[in-house]
Amino acid sequence: RLKYHGDQFYLKTAAEMAVVFKDFPQALANSVRIAERCNVDLSGTVNHLPNFDVPAGFTLDDYFEHVVREGFAQRLPRLQELASRGILKHTVDEYERRLTYEIDMIKQMKYPGYFLIVWDFIRYAREQGVPVGPGRGSAAGSFVAYCLRITDVDPMEYDLIFERFLNPERVSLPDIDIDFCERRRGEVIDYVTRKYGRENVAQIITFGTMKARAVVRDVARVMDIPYADADRVAKAVPPTLDMTLAKALEESPALRDLRDKDDRVRELLEVAQRLEGMTRHASVHAAGVVIAPRPLTEFIPLYKSQKDEIVTQWAMKEVERVGLLKMDFLGLSTLTLIRDALDEIKRTEGVDLDIDAIPLDDAKTYKLFGEGQSYGVFQFESSGMRELLRKAKPERLDDLIALNALYRPGPLKSGMVDDFISRKQGKTEVKYELPQLAPILSDTYGVIAYQEQVMRIAAVLAGFSMGQSDMLRKAMGKKDPKVMAKQRQAFMEGARGNGISEKKATKIFDLMEFFAGYGFNKSHSTTYAWVAYQTAYLKANYPWHFMAALLTIEAANTDKLAMYLGECRELGIPILQPDINSSEMAFTVDREGVRFGLCAIKNVGEGAILSFLSVRRELGRLDSLHTLCEHVDLRLVNKRVLESLIKAGALDSLACEAHRSVRERRACLFAAVDRAIEHGGRHQRDRDKGQSQLFGGATEDGPSETVRLPDAPPWPEVLQLAYEKEALGLYMSGHPLERFSEELKVFGAKRVAELTAAEPDVWIGGIVSGLRPLKTKKGDRMCVFMLDDIAGSLEVVVFPETFAKHGSLIEADAMLLVRGKYERDEESARHVATELLPIAALKERTTREVVIHLSGPSARRNTFEALAELLTKHRGDRRVFLELAVRSQDKPLRVRSEVAQRVRPSERLVTEVEQICGAGSVELR
Numbered sequence: 001r002l003k004y005h006g007d008q009f010y011l012k013t014a015a016e017m018a019v020v021f022k023d024f025p026q027a028l029a030n031s032v033r034i035a036e037r038c039n040v041d042l043s044g045t046v047n048h049l050p051n052f053d054v055p056a057g058f059t060l061d062d063y064f065e066h067v068v069r070e071g072f073a074q075r076l077p078r079l080q081e082l083a084s085r086g087i088l089k090h091t092v093d094e095y096e097r098r099l100t101y102e103i104d105m106i107k108q109m110k111y112p113g114y115f116l117i118v119w120d121f122i123r124y125a126r127e128q129g130v131p132v133g134p135g136r137g138s139a140a141g142s143f144v145a146y147c148l149r150i151t152d153v154d155p156m157e158y159d160l161i162f163e164r165f166l167n168p169e170r171v172s173l174p175d176i177d178i179d180f181c182e183r184r185r186g187e188v189i190d191y192v193t194r195k196y197g198r199e200n201v202a203q204i205i206t207f208g209t210m211k212a213r214a215v216v217r218d219v220a221r222v223m224d225i226p227y228a229d230a231d232r233v234a235k236a237v238p239p240t241l242d243m244t245l246a247k248a249l250e251e252s253p254a255l256r257d258l259r260d261k262d263d264r265v266r267e268l269l270e271v272a273q274r275l276e277g278m279t280r281h282a283s284v285h286a287a288g289v290v291i292a293p294r295p296l297t298e299f300i301p302l303y304k305s306q307k308d309e310i311v312t313q314w315a316m317k318e319v320e321r322v323g324l325l326k327m328d329f330l331g332l333s334t335l336t337l338i339r340d341a342l343d344e345i346k347r348t349e350g351v352d353l354d355i356d357a358i359p360l361d362d363a364k365t366y367k368l369f370g371e372g373q374s375y376g377v378f379q380f381e382s383s384g385m386r387e388l389l390r391k392a393k394p395e396r397l398d399d400l401i402a403l404n405a406l407y408r409p410g411p412l413k414s415g416m417v418d419d420f421i422s423r424k425q426g427k428t429e430v431k432y433e434l435p436q437l438a439p440i441l442s443d444t445y446g447v448i449a450y451q452e453q454v455m456r457i458a459a460v461l462a463g464f465s466m467g468q469s470d471m472l473r474k475a476m477g478k479k480d481p482k483v484m485a486k487q488r489q490a491f492m493e494g495a496r497g498n499g500i501s502e503k504k505a506t507k508i509f510d511l512m513e514f515f516a517g518y519g520f521n522k523s524h525s526t527t528y529a530w531v532a533y534q535t536a537y538l539k540a541n542y543p544w545h546f547m548a549a550l551l552t553i554e555a556a557n558t559d560k561l562a563m564y565l566g567e568c569r570e571l572g573i574p575i576l577q578p579d580i581n582s583s584e585m586a587f588t589v590d591r592e593g594v595r596f597g598l599c600a601i602k603n604v605g606e607g608a609i610l611s612f613l614s615v616r617r618e619l620g621r622l623d624s625l626h627t628l629c630e631h632v633d634l635r636l637v638n639k640r641v642l643e644s645l646i647k648a649g650a651l652d653s654l655a656c657e658a659h660r661s662v663r664e665r666r667a668c669l670f671a672a673v674d675r676a677i678e679h680g681g682r683h684q685r686d687r688d689k690g691q692s693q694l695f696g697g698a699t700e701d702g703p704s705e706t707v708r709l710p711d712a713p714p715w716p717e718v719l720q721l722a723y724e725k726e727a728l729g730l731y732m733s734g735h736p737l738e739r740f741s742e743e744l745k746v747f748g749a750k751r752v753a754e755l756t757a758a759e760p761d762v763w764i765g766g767i768v769s770g771l772r773p774l775k776t777k778k779g780d781r782m783c784v785f786m787l788d789d790i791a792g793s794l795e796v797v798v799f800p801e802t803f804a805k806h807g808s809l810i811e812a813d814a815m816l817l818v819r820g821k822y823e824r825d826e827e828s829a830r831h832v833a834t835e836l837l838p839i840a841a842l843k844e845r846t847t848r849e850v851v852i853h854l855s856g857p858s859a860r861r862n863t864f865e866a867l868a869e870l871l872t873k874h875r876g877d878r879r880v881f882l883e884l885a886v887r888s889q890d891k892p893l894r895v896r897s898e899v900a901q902r903v904r905p906s907e908r909l910v911t912e913v914e915q916i917c918g919a920g921s922v923e924l925r
Contacts, residue, residue: 047173047323050196050293052116064112065103067119071147072099090156095143102144102162109166111174114325117291118176119148120195125180125188131335133179134356134530138165140523141452150176152356153527158401159443160523161452163466170470172320175328177287181339182331189289189329199295203311204288204319204326205303207279212237212245212272214280219272225264226776228799233258233265235823240409245273284311287328290319299324333553334378334531340549340586341538348545348589355534360397364540365533369394375567376550377539378532379404383756392421398443399424400529405449405520414518420447433508434500436460448515450522451477457512461505462494476516484513543571548594552586555600558729559793565730566753566791568594577732578650580628581621585609596650602727603644607636625654625672626707629680642673647723649732655709662733663919664714666723671712679707716911717919722813735790736767736815743842749817752792755829759822764831765789765839768814776800783810787818787831795830796820806836815839840907847905847924849879852913853892854921866916868901876904 012020021028054063072095079095082088106112125132126149134140135151141160145151155162166174180188193201210218213234220230236255237248248255249269258265284305290312292299299322301313312319319326338355345351368374370393372386380389380400385407394400406417422428423445430446432438440456441448448454454476455469464472472491475483488509495505538546547568554560568575574593576582578601582590585606587597598609615622615631622628625642628651645651646669655665715723717734724732737744749763766787773783780800786793796818798810809816819835852867871880880901883892903909910922 042322047325048293048299049113049325050117050200050291052113052120054116060116061107061112064106064116067116068099068103068144068147071149072096075147088157095156098143098156098162099147102142105162105166105168106144109168111166114174115144115148115150117325118150118178118327121188121192122148122150122178124191128184128187130184130187131181131339133330133332133335133527135527136177136179136330136524137175138521138523139174139176140527141165145176150178151527153530155523158398158522158526159452159456160526161455161466163470164452164455164473164521164523167467167470169467173323173325177328177330179330179332179335181335182333183336185329185331192289192291196291197295199297200292202290202296202302203309204285204290204316205282205305205311205313206285206288207315208281208283210275210278210280212243212248212276213239215272215276216245216268219268219275223264223268223271224777225268226778227774228776228782228797229265230268231797233268239828245269245276284309285316287330288316288319289327289329291325291327334535337376337546337549337553338531338534338538340552341542341545344545344548344589345542349542355538358534358537360533362537362540365537366395368536368540369400373539374536376546376564377536378534379528380532380536387756388417392424397529397533400532401522401525402444402447402449404529404532405522405525408518408520410518411449416447416449416515416518420445420449423447433504433511434461437508448511448519450525451516451519452522454512454516454519457508458491458494461498461500461508462491463498464490464494473516473519476513479517544573544589544594547571547573548587548589551594552597552599555587555597561600562730562788563753563792569791575732577652578645578648578728579653580612580645580650581616581653583650585613596648596728596732598650600728601644601648601650602729604641605636607633608641611636622654624707625651625669625676625709626679628654629676630683632680634677634681634684639673639677642677643670644727646670646673648727649724661714661919663717663720664712666720667712667715668709671710675710676707714919716914718911737765737790737839740765740815740839740842743846744817744839746846747817747842752787752789752794755794755822755824758824761819761834762822762831763817763819764794764822765817766793766815768810768812768816769793771810771812780804781807783807785810787816795828796833797830798833798836802833802835806833809836809838817842843907843924844905847878849881849925850903850905850909851881851883851923851925852917852921853883853885853923854917855885863916867913870912870916871901871903874903874906874909877902878905 018025018028052060054060058066076092079088079092083092106115122132132152134153135145139145140151140153141155141162141164142151143155143162146153146155153160189201189203216234216237217230220233233255236252236258237243237245238251249259255269259269260266282303282305284307290296290300296302296312300319303311303313305311314322316326342353342355345353368377369380369389372390374380374386374389380386380403385403388403388407392399392403394403402420406412406420411417419428423430432441432446437446437457437460440453440460444450444453448457451473454473455464455466458464458469458472459466468490472487475487491509492502492505495508496502500508535546547564551561551564551568554564565575576590576593576595578596578598580598583595583598585597585599587600588595598604598612599606611633612628615628619627619631629637629642642651646666649662649666651669652662652665655669660668718736721731721734721736724730744765747763747765749765752764752766755762755764764787766789768785769788770786771783772785773781775781780803782800782803783798785796785798787796798807803810815838817837817839818831818833819837820831820833822831823829854863879896880903882895884895885892905924910924913922914920
């Protein structure tokens with residue numbers, strides 16, 4: 001790492017500077033004069049909104065109202081249709097009154113321009129086919145936003161409150177954050193940049209700070225504290241949001257114990273607490289964009305990022321504080337997933353599904369939720385949430401909204417979630433302190449789950465305006481005793497005026513105060529529950545298309561790809577290997593299953609894939625490796641690319657001789673790569689010169705005569721699988737652990753996916769990857785590695801004591817059984833090893849006899865002689881049987897070998913026998 005040597009890198013005092021620059025007193029004096037002349041007024045009272053040009057004949061306010069009412073006219077037919085079916089909660093007149101109220105409020109607060117700016121770029125996105133989310137945050141409570149299609153969830157249908165978003169008591173600009181398709185978010189930012197001027201638009205800087213766990217690790221590294229010790233201290237810090245070291249010492253007995261017993265840990269924590277919260281690095285904010293009415297240099301300083309991007313030098317809060325318009329353009333991969341799934345449904349089924357018009361009572365969708373089959377479902381796929389779904393059995397969107405709001409540490413620890421489930425399932429009676437609370441709390445079975453419910457209660461019982469209710473909500477969130485005392489007094493007076501007893505009012509206010517600490521923004525929960533329902537609907541009704549889109553989104557994330565391929569197996573969806581003649585860039589659906597996308601093959605770039613697809617469009621089906629090399633762009637498709645494709649199995653169809661096995665085909669293709677590239681390059685050079693062979697061979701328009709592949713010994717199965725793992729990040733045609741599945745089951749080893757809670761003593765089996773050898777301060781050896789099984793992977797830590805006993809077993813790609821303590825928290829999971837065994841030892845433990853299958857061609861004298869010599873090298877106590885296939889008999893002839901040729905079963909024995917008798921000739925029974 002880059003290091004600065006010396007101890008002078010700090011801000012010096014004036015006296016220290018005078019000593020350092022004693023020979024330049026005039027320079028020091030000038031620096032003071034310059035500082036005294038600097039003068040800037042950072043006014044926080046003026047909003048600098050960009051200018052929005054309106055058509056001739058309109059004022060800004062008039063055009064705003066015109067566009068809003070046009071949007072209402074487009075929404076009206078649906079409202080009237082729902083009213084005619086008797087399922088609209090409010091009358092159309094109430095909708096019109098709400099619209100007029102919001103328009104007047106927005107005009108009064110001088111925000112029509114703000115709404116028009118947001119409406120304009122969202123309109124552009126929709127016109128260009130860029131998927132836009134249904135809304136996020138409190139903006140979903142605005143009916144004006146709904147009419148402008150800034151949001152897509154009816155706020156009156158779900159009892160969302162406009163004043164939670166905007167009210168006269170609010171002094172800052174409203175905040176509308178927008179989700180766009182992750183792949184096309186940049187198009188919208190480019191549009192805004194073009195419209196308002198490149199000098200007026202920039203992304204916003206963000207500063208990474210030293211969080212509790214990270215600062216412990218950083219300081220420990222500087223103090224030369226061993227990794228194992230630092231890891232133990234960091235893991236003792238609770239992983240909850242906004243955790244500080246001070247809070248951690250209060251809440252974690254393990255951390256206090258480490259501090260009290262070790263002076264080095266005490267010093268580590270003291271230094272770490274002084275550095276905690278300090279800025280660590282600068283980067284570009286994932287979503288923030290600032291739009292100014294004039295060049296940004298007139299308002300704020302700018303900064304060039306490491307990627308030469310021009311961003312603000314001030315962070316989000318400072319940008320807002322000086323009155324500049326800050327927008328969050330968020331890239332949401334779920335919107336990309338939905339779009340891709342809809343496109344694939346249309347391509348394969350001919351169904352143009354409108355995802356915004358799907359039924360909200362789909363039985364398949366709620367069955368999926370109720371069974372916790374929500375891998376890949378937005379916001380609902382974590383193990384804890386899946387467990388909650390299985391308990392709660394949601395039956396309507398309101399249940400999903402509530403669960404999305406309640407699944408957070410506070411409500412989970414407080415017992416609110418258990419109470420909600422018990423009431424929903426009728427085990428606990430739903431009671432209300434007053435009848436007036438029933439309409440407000442019925443959707444959540446009497447539990448206060450949302451901030452909006454607190455606001456409604458204050459309005460109904462104490463006569464608060466919605467603006468006052470929002471101030472009460474904020475006060476309860478901040479827990480300021482003085483402010484809360486005033487709010488309590490105002491509530492009590494209002495409740496008394498409505499005929500509510502002091503005792504009852506006090507009890508209700510106490511309940512509100514308790515729940516407000518955990519209450520969630522219902523507007524945000526509603527929009528995200530709607531996106532979750534859309535993804536679940538696609539998974540329940542179009543599982544192949546949904547999983548194809550999901551696999552494409554996660555193609556670069558090997559761990560998630562493996563997990564979702566495991567989910568495909570659970571759903572009975574066949575996964576077809578990549579194929580140069582059938583695969584597209586993305587995962588796709590065909591008649592037989594989901595076809596692996598070329599984008600998921602390592603070392604194969606987008607340019608190479610586009611070259612393949614172009615050749616396929618030109619020639620149709622490719623018939624040989626040499627034909628492929630004659631036509632692809634060999635600047636993009638090099639030896640490394642072709643070898644990766646072969647390892648992944650994507651070129652199997654270019655070596656389709658019937659007599660060759662898959663392992664032999666891949667070996668022959670691999671051996672042919674150099675000659676094929678040379679042949680292809682020569683063919684392209686001749687073609688570019690306008691030359692063609694006079695007799696036979698290639699023509700300018702057609703493929704050359706098929707060139708026979710060279711012979712090569714077939715890859716062993718172990719090598720084939722290893723190459724698939726290298727190229728795809730996972731095993732495709734099989735898994736090395738599959739042949740041990742029965743033994744692992746009998747032994748009692750668990751799969752990674754089965755580990756849902758911490759366990760003190762458990763065996764798991766898998767393959768070692770990502771091995772990191774480490775040393776402690778004392779020089780003792782230890783290591784950390786990932787253990788991969790058929791459907792998942794887990795970090796394993798082997799501390800020195802265990803490493804001393806079993807370290808010789810640990811190497812890359814070793815298949816191991818690991819016994820230990822499984823630790824899990826909200827951030828991570830790991831397995832602390834106490835014992836290790838080679839998985840191959842299971843075969844030795846469970847094998848009673850070794851059977852060698854011989855067919856006619858292999859049953860020759862030299863075969864028996866080679867076998868006899870080999871078996872003597874593997875002497876043991878297990879019997880050996882030869883089974884010979886005889887033409888005239890249905891059953892093979894079974895012959896027991898001599899007692900002297902009893903063997904010790906092992907993977908090496910199997911491999912060496914197969915080299916003599918052929919693949920699959922050995923069976924351990």
